[in-house]
Amino acid sequence: MKKKVVLAYSGGLDTSCCIRWLQDKGFEVVCFSANLGSEFSPGELKKKAAQGGVAKLYVEDLRKEFAEDYILPALKANAVYESKYVLSTALGRPLIAKYLVDIAHKEKAEYVAHGCTGKGNDQVRIDTTVKILDPKLKIIAPLRVWELTSRESEIAYAKEKKIPISTTQKKIYSIDKNIWGISIEGGMMEDLRNAPDEAAYILTKSPDATPNKPEVVAIEFEKGVPVKVNGKKKAFLEIIEALNQSGARHCIGRTDLVEDRTVGIKSREVYEAPAAWILIRAHQELESVVLDKDTLNFKQIVGLRYSQLAYQGLWFSRLRKSLQAFVEMTQEKVSGVVKLQLYKGNISAVSRESGHSLYRKELATYGEEDQFDRTDAEGFISIFSLPYRER
Numbered sequence: 001m002k003k004k005v006v007l008a009y010s011g012g013l014d015t016s017c018c019i020r021w022l023q024d025k026g027f028e029v030v031c032f033s034a035n036l037g038s039e040f041s042p043g044e045l046k047k048k049a050a051q052g053g054v055a056k057l058y059v060e061d062l063r064k065e066f067a068e069d070y071i072l073p074a075l076k077a078n079a080v081y082e083s084k085y086v087l088s089t090a091l092g093r094p095l096i097a098k099y100l101v102d103i104a105h106k107e108k109a110e111y112v113a114h115g116c117t118g119k120g121n122d123q124v125r126i127d128t129t130v131k132i133l134d135p136k137l138k139i140i141a142p143l144r145v146w147e148l149t150s151r152e153s154e155i156a157y158a159k160e161k162k163i164p165i166s167t168t169q170k171k172i173y174s175i176d177k178n179i180w181g182i183s184i185e186g187g188m189m190e191d192l193r194n195a196p197d198e199a200a201y202i203l204t205k206s207p208d209a210t211p212n213k214p215e216v217v218a219i220e221f222e223k224g225v226p227v228k229v230n231g232k233k234k235a236f237l238e239i240i241e242a243l244n245q246s247g248a249r250h251c252i253g254r255t256d257l258v259e260d261r262t263v264g265i266k267s268r269e270v271y272e273a274p275a276a277w278i279l280i281r282a283h284q285e286l287e288s289v290v291l292d293k294d295t296l297n298f299k300q301i302v303g304l305r306y307s308q309l310a311y312q313g314l315w316f317s318r319l320r321k322s323l324q325a326f327v328e329m330t331q332e333k334v335s336g337v338v339k340l341q342l343y344k345g346n347i348s349a350v351s352r353e354s355g356h357s358l359y360r361k362e363l364a365t366y367g368e369e370d371q372f373d374r375t376d377a378e379g380f381i382s383i384f385s386l387p388y389r390e391r
């Protein structure tokens with residue numbers, strides 16, 4: 001019997017070449033394609049896979065699962081890597097790897113494969129997740145071992161082997177897109193002296209094409225979960241889609257980051273993530289009024305470590321799950337409405353309202369209604385500063 005491999009298949013050049021390469025190595029190839037919110041055409045994928053002699057193709061729309069089980073937990077943690085990356089690509093990988101493992105089990109395959117390059121984060125995320133979930137599965141990453149080291153050589157290989165590929169056109173940028181954000185790298189942006197290329201952006205309007213009037217969005221949370229936008233109840237996935245549209249109109253959520261990859265390389269990536277930045281900001285604004293000082297401050301430390309774990313693909317690790325348990329505990333009172341203004345690439349807070357607010361105007365005010373006992377302050381400061389005075 002032929003050895004069987006389950007390949008994570010996008011329909012692009014890399015994975016199309018992977019199919020044939022694996023077949024030539026004697027494998028029966030089963031493919032799995034996941035829709036996480038990229039341009040996705042099941043019909044196109046089926047056609048190409050059939051032409052490529054794929055034994056079986058699994059196509060799964062995972063947008064809801066991605067939103068609810070990966071993005072939402074990360075939002076509650078306000079997970080942002082190196083201050084600028086909302087982890088869109090990173091959060092999708094463990095989900096894809098989990099399905100690879102599940103399908104391998106269903107198909108009784110001993111091998112899984114993917115089209116990640118040998119110098120990126122995604123290979124680390126997928127391999128590590130597979131190893132956590134089933135250490136017995138063998139992983140094949142053709143791009144780490146084959147001789148096709150450039151796009152040109154892959155195109156030549158595809159031509160030689162008559163592999164159906166949609167375009168031979170030179171792609172300028174490497175792009176990864178899902179509902180939480182878009183990652184764009186390569187081309188002239190590899191030179192750090194160059195500003196990002198306006199033409200590289202896919203979703204957001206350029207700053208000079210944005211409306212001259214701000215837009216206010218009201219986001220309601222229940223225990224840390226966004227449940228309404230502008231008073232309308234929506235599923236989390238729909239909220240993300242709606243805010244991506246509003247944010248994109250106002251050029252919200254562009255970042256340009258020189259980031260530290262898990263494999264040690266510094267690389268430059270440009271991101272577009274309107275909904276993610278709007279939701280994280282709204283969530284933080286609400287937490288600022290309902291969480292006590294110690295919890296809020298410690299949660300920031302947790303969020304930082306959490307984002308590193310998510311970045312490295314350690315989603316299914318004990319530590320990430322334990323930090324998640326902490327984060328979930330902090331969300332009990334995170335209910336209320338935050339209004340944000342979107343304008344010319346900026347998000348600003350308009351209002352924060354919650355039945356659990358710890359803000360007390362009568363304590364904060366400089367007006368007549370002041371209830372704070374200022375005569376206590378002197379004694380407090382005397383004791384507070386004692387160790388420093390002794391020094």
Ligand code: ARG
Pocket residue numbers: 087089090121122174175176183184185269
């Ligand atoms: N730098 C991002 C990450 O490591 C995105 C990687 C994929 N980027 C791309 N342009 N294909 O998560």
